Amino acid sequence: MTDIAADSARAPTKSEIRLVIASSSLGTVFEWYDFFIYGTLAAIIGRTFFPAGNPALELILSLFGFAIGFGFRPLGAVLFGYLGDKLGRKYTFLVTITVMGLATAAIGFVPAAASIGMAAPIILLGLRILQGLALGGEYGGAAIYVAEHAPPDKRGFYTSFIQASVAGGFILSLAVVLTTQAIVGKDAWEAWGWRIPFIFSLLLLAISLWMRLKLSESPVFKAMKAKGELAKNPLKETFTYPGNKRRLFVALFGIAAGLTVIWYTALFQVLYFIQNSMRVEDQTAQLLVGVGAASGLFWFLLFGWVSDKIGRKKPIVIGYALTLLLLFPIFHLIGGAANPGLAAAAARSPVVVSGRDCRYDPLAKIQASDCGKLLDHFSKKGVSYTTRDGAEAGVTIGAVAIADTSPAGLDAALVAGGYDLAKVKPSGRDVALILIGILALAALSGMTYGPVAALLAELFPPRIRYSSMSIPYHIGTGYFGGFLPVISQYIIARTGDPYSGLWYTWVVTAMALIVTLLLLKETRWNEAT
Structure with a gap:
């Protein structure tokens, strides 16, 4: 193939850029599919590995396992960030996707707790830890790789495909689940069919490796290596480089924390809300969220493009403010339409x-x-x-x-008293209202997430970019976002109010808005090279 990064002074051609974006984005889709398939199947995983005789408790324990994976993402960011700044962007994210694919497939082969007792949840949590470590190195590598190939006036748009690919992983997980359910039937799905989406990740891994092996190293990294400018200790320099502590603080509390609670609320929280609190039939709920999320992918690309015109900070700040105003009204709209009775x-x-x-x-x-x-x-x-x-x-x-x-x-x-607790299937006008609500949530997520890959790449110096970008991003998404499902479901179960879990999202978003307004400097006109 053509060496995309053979000449760091030469701008990549359109065909080269397309290959860079396609390979990085598809790999990101597949890797996030691997991670999100667990969250999509949280209820059945709870029954299989955490049997407690209480559906609410089983879901919370399952979501705790989901959060464990997120909790180890920062450690993965430290490990793979170091490797990415020392050895290169390409080979690091080849390793991360391999670890993720193998760990995900292995979940499909773990026996249930009914067969091997406590060993089942222990093995499951161990595999979730491997997934978290791998994901800690994936996003930063893919986003930086695209950003370092992109021209400055299109960096927001080109990197927004990486952001959309994260949502694409969630959508693919729903699509595979629904397709598998339709093929094997309800009884087989409950017994063993739910394992197929996990094992399916082996095929996705093969495709990802085939595409990414075609790529060459980032031109920015090759130029630094040729000049002898690579960081000797990227982790140490991340915390000692002049001005970087402030950048890390803003990236963590202003960017990563805010975008992730909005994004997970727009996908997982709305799914659990429709499926559990509003008693919508499971497949219908998954289909509604999947269609809504797929229809809303364009928001990420739109606001990435907008950020090339007006800057990265404005869309994010406006998105945070609108979230504080509209979050509860949107969910009340969805709740009223999902189960009017x-x-x-x-x-x-x-x-x-x-x-x-x-x-x-x-x-x-x-x-x-x-x-x-x-x-x-x-x-x-x-x-x-x-x-x-x-x-x-x-x-x-x-x-x-x-x-x-x-x-x-x-x-x-x-x-x-008029309570009908049977599962329902919304139709007609109610379906339209639910989709409008999900699209509105997707718009808020697009505003606050679409410009972020470009912003973070521009925020940090190239020699420590992989580490500096990955660590705060994955601490923010791993802890503020990763624990959102279990915290929100716990709040709902504790209070009896299906809308009360949204206060977690609201408070974190308010914090992120304050930090971003006061401390973030516009990065659009910074060089990423």
Whole structure:
């Protein structure tokens, strides 16, 4: 093939740029597919590896495993960032995608907890750690590789394909899940079919390696190597290079933390909200989110392109501000359309639980108080509720005090109060409203994520760019974003309010807005070479 980086002074041709973008983007799609397939199948993974007899607890434990992978991303960023700045961009992200693909496929072969007991979740978590380490080196490598090939006036647009590819990984995971379900059927899917999407990653790995092996090293890295300008210790220089501590702070708390909670809310949180809180049939919920997310991919490209015209900071700041204003209204729009009957019942006949020490611990198998046991029942049913102090444990549904608070009595009272807890399939106008809401969330994510790869590449000096960009990005996305599903689901289970988990996103976004407004300097006219 043509040596894309043979002459660092020569601008790459259009065909060379297309190959760089396509290879980097497809590899990113496949690697994030590997990571997100776990989150997409969180409910069935919970039942298989964390059986607890409580769907809410199983989901939380499964999402904790999801968060574990994110938690190890910063360590992967340190390891592979060092290698990327010392050995090169290309070979580093070849290693990361290989580790990710093999770890993902291995999950498909792990026996269930019913077969091997505690060994099953331990092995699963070990593989999630490998996935997290690999992902810690992937994004930075792909984004930097494209940025260092792009002309300055198109850097935002070209790198936005990497951002869209992250969402593409989520969409591909949904597509493979839905296709597999349709082929094998419901019973086979529950028994063994869910493993196929994990094993499918072996094919994606082969395609990724074939494409990325065609690439040459980044022209910027080759030029630094030829001049003897490579960092001797990239990790040390990341924290000692003049002005870099401020850049790291802004990248972590202003950029990575904000973009990631918005992005995960627009994908995972809305999926769990529709599927669990709003009681929409699982395949329908996955299809709705998949179609909405796919339709919203253009937002990432649009705002990457816009950032080439007006700068990187403006779209991000505006996106943060709009998120604070619109997050709750958008979710109320989606909730009302997803299950109008449930929303109407909750408004017409609210559930109020009273008693002493009226607290609910979603992680406890047995609740400490009678009031807590009542809350446990409603939480398992996915029914929203409020609490108040009282002398004795009791329940009112609407204006009716419930005399029989046994599980059967509570279920009968819910039916009498107009609650239909069967899974639903929205249609017609309601589907349109849900998709409008998801597209609106995608727009907020596009504004705050589309310009980011270019911004981060321009923010840091080339000799330590891989390390400096990867470490704050993956700490922010790994901890602020990676723990978002489990924290938000815990808040929802604890409060009984299906919208309460959004406050985590809102608070982190507010912090990111303040940091970005006050400390981020525009990078659009900085050189990335």
